[in-house]
Amino acid sequence: MFVKKFIFYVAILLLFCGNAVATDRSSSVSGTTPQDAADIQHVMDAFHRAVAAHDGGSVSKLFLDPGSTWVTVLSDKAFAAARAKNPSTPKVHVGSYRDFASFVSKTPANLDPRHTDVRITSDGAVASVYFHFDFVIDGKVQNRGDETWQLVKTDDGWRIVAITYSSNPSAA
Numbered sequence: 192m193f194v195k196k197f198i199f200y201v202a203i204l205l206l207f208c209g210n211a212v213a214t215d216r217s218s219s220v221s222g223t224t225p226q227d228a229a230d231i232q233h234v235m236d237a238f239h240r241a242v243a244a245h246d247g248g249s250v251s252k253l254f255l256d257p258g259s260t261w262v263t264v265l266s267d268k269a270f271a272a273a274r275a276k277n278p279s280t281p282k283v284h285v286g287s288y289r290d291f292a293s294f295v296s297k298t299p300a301n302l303d304p305r306h307t308d309v310r311i312t313s314d315g316a317v318a319s320v321y322f323h324f325d326f327v328i329d330g331k332v333q334n335r336g337d338e339t340w341q342l343v344k345t346d347d348g349w350r351i352v353a354i355t356y357s358s359n360p361s362a363a
Contacts, residue, residue, distance in 0.1 A: 223313040227349075231311050231318055231342060234349050242304050247296030254288045255343060255350040261286040262355040266336065269359055288354070303327040306338075318342040318349065324356065334360045 234253055241249035263284045265273060273280040295302065309322040319341055326334040336357035342349045 223311055223318070224315065227313045227315055227318065227344075228311050230349055231313065231320060232309070234342065234351065235306060235309070235320065235340075238351075239304055239306070242295050242302050245295055245298070245302070247292035247294075250292040250295055251289065253351050255345065255352045259288055259351060260353045260355075261288045261291060262353070263358050264355065266357055266359045288351070298328075300328045301330065313342075316344055318344070332361055334358055 238250065238253055241247075241253070263286065265280075265282050265284075270280070270282045303326075305325045305327060306322045307324075309320060311318060311320050313319075319339060321337065321339045324334075324336060324338045325332045336359045338354065338356035340351050341353040342351055
């Protein structure tokens with residue numbers, strides 16, 4: 192009888208403690224504020240303007256340095272096509288925003304990164320952005336896919352710490 196009562200009381204205690212923890216968690220995270228969403232959208236807009244203006248320096252300033260990553264993942268179809276041309280092509284490529292900034296600065300082509308279906312989530316310290324992109328070069332979509340950014344809020348505002356995107360390049 193003692194064991195049954197003990198188990199019953201422990202179960203009740205766990206039930207109340209579990210609710211208290213859940214209540215505490217939900218009340219401590221308020222969701223993305225309108226100001227954070229606007230500030231993060233501003234980072235996205237600054238990224239677009241810098242790319243279109245061939246301003247690699249401004250692209251670089253949007254990233255947390257050092258430590259930011261740039262990861263490209265080929266879609267299955269793109270991976271199969273790339274492997275047909277070069278069997279050593281990796282499906283996942285870890286690069287650097289610096290390489291992209293250099294490309295932006297050096298290419299004479301007209302660049303237009305387009306972002307649609309943007310979803311921003313933040314707790315005020317960290318944020319994620321998920322969206323569909325079309326990367327347009329000289330008026331033609333050269334790559335498309337889904338992209339996610341991870342950001343942190345620094346003393347100087349939001350900075351990108353990681354960009355990861357699926358790559359579905361147009362057929363050459």
